Amino acid sequence: MKAVLYYFQRDFRKWTRSRVNIFASLVRPAAWLIFVGLTFPAKFTDNYLAFITPSILVMTVLFSSLQGGTLMVFDKMLGFLNKFLALPARRESLLLGKILFISTRGLIQATVLLLVAGVLGVRIESLFHLVLVYLTLFLFAVFFSALSSMIGLALNDHDSYASVNSMVSMPLFFASSALMPYEVMPAWLRTLARFNPVSYAIDSIRLLFEVGTPTIPVQGILGLAVAAFIMLLIGTYQFRRATV
């Protein structure tokens, strides 16, 4: 399974060699935090920044995980996949390498965001809670990067991937507890939001950011862990059967 690491290194090195890429992926989340977090005239809370920080963390990881499917699409379109599948390494190691890279990239972006949030005055109770925030984000990233890589493997061109991506990502984000608490939602949206994995991650992280004695979101983290695990199983199955 060392191949997972080698595939990861390949993508990571390619990413770090493109400075524009890195710069853009770090600026966008910070812009959200500053332009939306600091300015939005919300009526349901007097500390909108504290409310929106978990949402933007999750949103950043969500979008970057979904975006990650293009890696698979391009590997397929440009002929890399054919070469990789003819290698003796287990085929799922290609998928796991992608997931590892996409998740790592997401967590790096999240780190920048956390630093900006810290500067703006957002605080977390203890280091332990911070670790749990990372764990939640990681499980969430695994779930969605596995999904996006699987979609990437199934599709044949990046145009269709881009449309699937935009079709999935916006509704997922807006039909969640990202922008408003459940109490102020219309009933139909509340039902949708409760089932949305994005809300799972956001609610968990919001609990971890609470001041005083924050509750540990055992249910949320376990739920995400189970979901990520199931996604990995399906992905492994799909990649083992991969015939190009």
Place this chain on the structure above:
Amino acid sequence: MIELINISKNFGNVWAVRDLNLKVENEIFGLLGPNGAGKSTTVMMLTTLLRPSGGSARVCGYDVVKDSRMVRERISYVPQDMALDRKLTGRENVLLYAKIYGVPNREKKTREVLELLDLGDRGDELVWTYSGGMRRRLELAQALVHEPEVLFLDEPTLGLDVAARKKIWGHLNSLRKKGMTIFMTTHYLEEAETYCDRVAIIDKGLIKAIGAPKDLKKQLGGDASLNDVFLNKVKSKEDETRFDGRAFRNILGRR
């Protein structure tokens, strides 16, 4: 080394390969045929990328479906489109394969194959700066880093200039002398004629002719070239439908 027994592949109603029987020994074997004849499909089945719809194939004694991993450990595959990471150096590109193949002493081995393919002095430059011929040689370096028993090449000289093609063939020839089996597809019949020990001409998934280039030419007699053999065996759509090229051009000319 390679044995195909009644192998077939269909995509819906279209048979890309139909009941193909073929035996390839330790040689350079060229698979020739028009576009869409089933060449790439055949190579992809032999490299375990496509599951045959019927029949079977063995490479190095292992079944391509049942023992696909054993097959993959013994072969290398260079597909038609050049897939190299342009933001990585030549060395990094080769090293990735050395690592995944689990090559012992991989730094040294990588250096050796880069030198073998005349890329030693450019190894630390980004592939982005390489010419087409260099990129093809780098792909060969990737394929050779684990010393495969069989090398599968899909159109290895496609789109390269004369000098680059000659260089690639020089390398393939010396690999052949070292005992490697090379199975390739090509459109360049003059190359196949000069360098392949045996060739097979396939069309619509069926073998039309097989043998050493010089024997095939002899059958046709006179000073026939492999091109003549090819045109003789492979009927184009126009021939089949009795398309009258001259009449058609006359019509166009009148307009």
